[in-house]
Amino acid sequence: MPVNKCRGPVLGTGTAALALAFSALLLAAPDAAAEPVDFGKGGGTEQKGGGDATGIYAAARIQYSGSVTKDGSTGNVAPADVNWTPPPCWYAPYLGAKDFKKKMSEDLERQLNTPGMGGTAGSALGQTKRHYEDEFGWDGSPGYKDYNVENDGKGMFWAGVENPNEPDYLKRTSCTDLPFWVENGEAPPARYEEAIKPEMLAALAYQHMQLPDTKVTLAPEAETKVNLPTWAWLDKAVFDEVQATAAINVPGFNIQATTTAKPVALKLEPGTKDAETYPASGECVINADGSIGEPYAKGKGDETPPCGLKYLRSSGNGTYKLQATITWDIAWTGTGGTGGDLPNGTFGSEQAVTVQEIQAVNR
Numbered sequence: 001m002p003v004n005k006c007r008g009p010v011l012g013t014g015t016a017a018l019a020l021a022f023s024a025l026l027l028a029a030p031d032a033a034a035e036p037v038d039f040g041k042g043g044g045t046e047q048k049g050g051g052d053a054t055g056i057y058a059a060a061r062i063q064y065s066g067s068v069t070k071d072g073s074t075g076n077v078a079p080a081d082v083n084w085t086p087p088p089c090w091y092a093p094y095l096g097a098k099d100f101k102k103k104m105s106e107d108l109e110r111q112l113n114t115p116g117m118g119g120t121a122g123s124a125l126g127q128t129k130r131h132y133e134d135e136f137g138w139d140g141s142p143g144y145k146d147y148n149v150e151n152d153g154k155g156m157f158w159a160g161v162e163n164p165n166e167p168d169y170l171k172r173t174s175c176t177d178l179p180f181w182v183e184n185g186e187a188p189p190a191r192y193e194e195a196i197k198p199e200m201l202a203a204l205a206y207q208h209m210q211l212p213d214t215k216v217t218l219a220p221e222a223e224t225k226v227n228l229p230t231w232a233w234l235d236k237a238v239f240d241e242v243q244a245t246a247a248i249n250v251p252g253f254n255i256q257a258t259t260t261a262k263p264v265a266l267k268l269e270p271g272t273k274d275a276e277t278y279p280a281s282g283e284c285v286i287n288a289d290g291s292i293g294e295p296y297a298k299g300k301g302d303e304t305p306p307c308g309l310k311y312l313r314s315s316g317n318g319t320y321k322l323q324a325t326i327t328w329d330i331a332w333t334g335t336g337g338t339g340g341d342l343p344n345g346t347f348g349s350e351q352a353v354t355v356q357e358i359q360a361v362n363r
């Protein structure tokens with residue numbers, strides 16, 4: 001995912017100082033009232049905003065559904081590619097023209113009338129006001145007349161949104177361009193590389209995805225013997241593909257992406273060096289029917305399990321922490337026939353295994 005770079009023309013010729021002024025407006029807003037589009041936290045998050053009698057829509061939020069977290073936090077899947085990250089910020093629909101005028105003009109007036117406001121910050125605020133009221137613009141960014149209210153209902157102003165789960169502050173706050181107008185049914189200008197798109201929604205769905213606990217079935221279960229092969233398996237009925245969807249739906253702009261995770265391998269780590277795994281790599285591949293490993297059945301005591309392990313030393317008065325990690329193949333499909341692959345994900349859990357010595361019987 002591309003990381004937004006703050007655009008930096010000088011005051012009077014570009015957006016840097018104006019973006020600074022807009023950032024000041026957001027930071028100064030009481031209770032963060034001027035935050036752009038809602039972060040869309042949590043599974044099943046509903047769209048908020050809507051319209052009045054004129055049909056003017058105020059805001060949109062990303063809606064998450066499927067196997068996703070309920071509180072807006074990141075899910076439990078870890079990308080195998082440590083260099084891959086979801087978007088730290090993006091541009092998305094914010095307000096209709098009339099609502100934007102009301103909000104922006106009030107914030108601008110409040111800041112311009114703040115005692116001591118002057119210098120570069122005051123000039124930037126003044127230019128921001130001219131940009132939306134008096135058609136003041138620059139290369140690639142034409143100004144607006146009276147906040148474009150003559151086109152109210154025909155589009156929306158878009159604004160930057162922070163990804164609250166991005167730990168890097170500079171990346172999270174790097175979508176600093178001033179809000180810009182997008183007509184209904186039209187794509188945002190190409191220069192806004194961080195404008196929300198299906199592949200970005202797919203990455204956000206990935207970030208919020210919840211995978212099931214990786215608890216394998218063992219035989220013997222929980223308690224085994226030294227040098228006794230322990231069988232391990234996962235049934236397809238218990239462990240199948242997982243899907244998470246992220247969507248934005250507002251008048252004139254509706255996109256979504258569904259991210260699908262399919263289990264492809266199980267890795268067993270016994271929790272001690274005094275053990276062997278089957279196969280030797282500890283990697284148990286998925287079977288044709290979607291299961292992993294093979295259930296133990298009576299009469300197989302002398303056979304080598306296709307997936308399992310053997311402990312060579314007793315756990316004494318404690319237990320070994322068996323780590324079972326699933327590798328997930330992750331792909332996505334989205335609006336307009338878009339789709340592709342995302343980095344494989346992993347998720348594992350620990351199981352306590354007691355290993356006892358085989359007691360010899362003297363006759």
